[in-house]
Amino acid sequence: MAQRLLYGVRDVGFAPYGEYWRQARRVCALHLLGPRRVAYFRRVREQEVDALIARIRHEAAAGGAVNLSDVLICYSKAIISRAAFDDGDYGLDGDEGGEKLRRVFADFQELVLASPMREIAPWLGWVDTLTGLEGKTRRMFEALDGLLERVIADHRSRRSGGRQVPADGEVDDHRDFVDVLLDVDEMDKDAGLRLDTDNIKAIILNIFAASTDTSSTVLAWAMAELMNHPHEMRKLQDEVRGAACAAGRVTEDHLDGMPYLKAVIGETMRLHAAAGLLIPRETTEDTKLLGYHVPARTRVVINAWAICRDPTAWERAEEFAPKRFVDAPVDYSRVGLDFRFVPFGAGRRGCPGAGFAAPTMELALANMLNHFDWASMAHGGGRRQGTPLVDVSEVFGLSVRLEAPLVLVAKPLSGLG
Template identity: 35%
Template structure:
């Protein structure tokens, strides 16, 4: 194994003298030791303070470039967007997402217009499949998604030493991912078959039934021969898994963080709660049409996503061809990581960046669309999250319900300043409870 790693190191030891700066590397493991004991986005932010906002690391055998400023995030995701449009190979994506054919990790190709029908159906899809029409496998599927997200987070040995396939087995990652994939595949196969049966039934009934995302994707699957692209059953499963892992799990995390920050800042909690209750009481109903009137709630969500982006280190990109950024050479095949968490807390762009202050977005033109690179919770460029509207809806409505129906406080006389939680996915022992 050591000999094999040594050979790989020899092949990837770039001779270019103008690479981005970075810390000294140990043999074989590179800079992995400098990320032990800290959350990766914290450790990378601390290293960037010393070596600069464009920094080169060696994570195992993988050459990695980290962008930790709005300027360099813009270089990666806008100025050189096409060069960095593809994703590097990730074991979890290969196993769980049917050979990386999902939205997040699919290789970059020519743009395809999926039509408004698909995008407008995302919310009804999740509500029907996940929360509305509850199947016997509902809880099991949610468990599988949570375990998959947990297993694939961070820097896995199998990904930093991709040439050593034995590590995939020794670390236990591949067997666990394959077990999760097998269970998820069984559940999604049942979901697809159920939709296919429903489609046959509705054909014999007058009028058209309301469609969800699975129905729309099945139409492309069945009639794809006459279109510019077609979808396989595995493609559909990969998209379904994306909707749950990238949509539901991250949205739930954002709601947890919003409640946590408001508990720590009672003034913000009171203002948001008063607005939600006033709108709901006046409208006499609780639905998404009310959300448009909740201006302060929108500010709370924007500030929550600044401090706690659901994916602190955006999905990695891969350099497709040799290029220069700020005079530094980025070698081909380098993994490129954008630290959205560090950028959202950078004092160069934000006044009192560690303070939760929704009012900072009052009269601000900064939005979620990836045009303001100091604020990129959903990424930017060609690989920006395609489900922004869906993700926001999954945060807005649950958060509004929680503020309307419940009063929130800390237990057992705990003080607000005592509430200290790590900036990662909330652990089980720190979950919000009522």
């Protein structure tokens, strides 16, 4: 499926180890997701957090509970779309409010992990047609491909109207990801990386899939754990409200003064490694491991979820205890060096987007706790003693998510705009 949906795995995450992957990864890590680019998108994050808070406030005012799983996906998708395509008004035909596009992306994330019958037994390919998998895959791919084609054509035509490729060493920071990738051909001549339209589509799709579900999933888990641990919720709310009280709104300037916020996010990622099984690896040579012979080209699946909960590595491994990250905060510029904590993977295939994800998650969580008090739908509703307020059953997809959507009651704090 990855072959088919990612243009012959010409992305980064699924591309086999080799020269193409090395160059494409360098472009991602340096030109798309490096610290300067992350800093540049600060305005986008702050605007989208305002939109997130306004949406929650609107739903709360309408008297209903808020489907946080939904609004968090919209939030992380809005940030990555703006970073990738700028403010271009791209969408699918007749797609009011981007709902169709959200569904197409959700289908992409589900299908890229699907195991069609014809992958297992090619002569049984007709089963995929009968089950509808084949049709769904074709429709989803055509919709996404058409959208990406429009985005890239539009960027190309804007550029032909006199846009300058930055000279050596000069960085035009106003470029979105598509612009940067289109510039790579010019800038990277010496390195020898050529990116055609399909390469650019595959990389953009990879970044969408890698960033949307993961960041919003971590945020939903953090809210669920805080609901089930009211003491931790109060502690974090005190920190956030203490730091932001005069401003009424948490900005990125406040984040460095919020160690507990960072600890809560670190602990959430430890307990709920979003990409539970990482991306499968393949051994490149015959290897001996713990006395076993592992032949070259063996598929290796790494259970990051279990490693992060390993009782030989973590005290009270199954408990939500943010305190453990207060004195040892996650360093997003060096993820994957501590082999006990691998929510971003490890080694040379480790996530290059951790530094992009961190302020996206921190800013949203801080503002949600600053603007609202939260209650569960189950409050006072005949709940049995000892049952958690929020059901934390999991479901495994591209990320390990809460099984049921997280629906909470938001009570706006008076006096905060």
